[in-house]
Amino acid sequence: MSDFDFDLFVIGGGSGGVRAARMAAQRGARVALAEARGLAGLGGTCVTLGCIPKKLYRYAADYAAAFDDARGYGWQTSAPTLDWSMLKRRRAAEIERLNGVYETLLRNAGVTLLLGHARLLDAHTVAVSARHADGSTTQQPWRARHILVATGGTPHVPHFHGREHVITSNEVFDLDPFPRRLVVVGGGYIACEFASIFHGLGAEVTLLYRGEQILRGFDDEVRHFLAAELAREGLDVRLRSGVVAVQRVADGLRVQLEDGAALRADAVLYATGRAPNVAGLGLDAVGVAQGPLGAIVVDEHFRTNVPSVYALGDVTARVQLTPVALAEAMALVDHLFGPPAGAPPRSARYDLIPTAVFTYPEVATVGWTQEQALQRCDRVRVYRSVFRPLRHTLSGRGARTLVKLLVDDASDRVVGLHMVGTEAAEIVQGFAVALRAGATKADFDATLGIHPTVAEEFVTLREPAAVLQRLS
């Protein structure tokens, strides 16, 4: 009889934790999962405060453009209005439904679900505190052969005067009342998405970013193109613009900027980065090594410096995306308990991760940026097209679409594919398979388009717009 209660103890019921717990239990392991936010936390950030509610609000916001565009197609509509309370209620109900789906998945897989905050006591012991109706808390220790920390991340707001008046992505979904004037601070994908979503929902939005251009890390041309498109849509995008202080005043909030200007807002959303969720985890006591902002340091098998303790997903602050956390979880389970019968063990790959920014218009990308391609290839052929999509000939909207391919001249391999335009994410997902399969420009040329679509542009780019030499 083993002196462990469980073979695997998972801390955190988010994307990575749930996937690891389910897969390990299906492999026959005795598994427990602790979730600090109770049943309402099941599914983690993605389901409760991230990807899913955000995409639901994106869909809601997209109707504004659709109502507008419909007029150009002959539809006579009176100006529709948004019932913000109804949208919030319907979103909350859907998230609750999803929490239930995750609970069922875990229970059906035979995972022991523990609702409470978990903390490491030693290399093999986890204490889970449960809060009771009378306000008291109890702690129960559990012994496990392996412990997986999958506690995700949390918004990181810098210190400044008036910090207590601002909100983060955790609060934005339930703002009450709807913010007529919204200031969003940050230049990453989360800041851009919420700025664009609330603009679509009818708010007057200012996006403030300290740096030279939004979406650091994306292809430069994509960054500039998106900033211009957001501005064309009516978003006030201010670059090289930092906040000094936020003050409550009679008609809302006053945002004092570094350049001396001031803005009035009903809400100020800070989306300036995320920090690993490690508070109260007991990592120090066990001696788990941590990096910047507390990120847990792991090797290629997600093992920390304490051999029985593993970590994956956002808490390791590597690539913070749900599909990455899922891939890491499956790789870890294969490593600990063996792959499914007859299958080779999986490993998480960090190249060619397709990714999207759900702004209006959308950005999606897979592979290298032009800057990365020029560091890795001697010569890069750049194919691009900027055009007005057919949809907007009659809609009257001035929106343009950008499609861009980067090709390694020596091998003819397509090494980067970028798009800014409607349904970019849906389109690029398919092309990600082609890039993973090593598609060349000749393969793209040999592929027939589906006409008339926006996506066919990717297979009809004939002449390079530029041929660039490696950066020395």
Ligand code: FAD
């Ligand atoms: P999480 O999903 O964060 O789960 C961690 C869980 O651990 C939480 O439920 C938490 O309550 C629990 N926990 C923490 N500490 C403890 C403890 N001590 N004891 C017990 N439980 C604990 N990714 C995409 O791929 N696409 C998107 O469109 C996208 N949009 C996003 C939008 C926003 C606004 C945000 C914030 C994130 C978005 N992400 C998106 C990122 C995605 O949500 C994360 O990469 C993903 O959720 C990471 O999964 P995880 O398992 O590492 O952690």
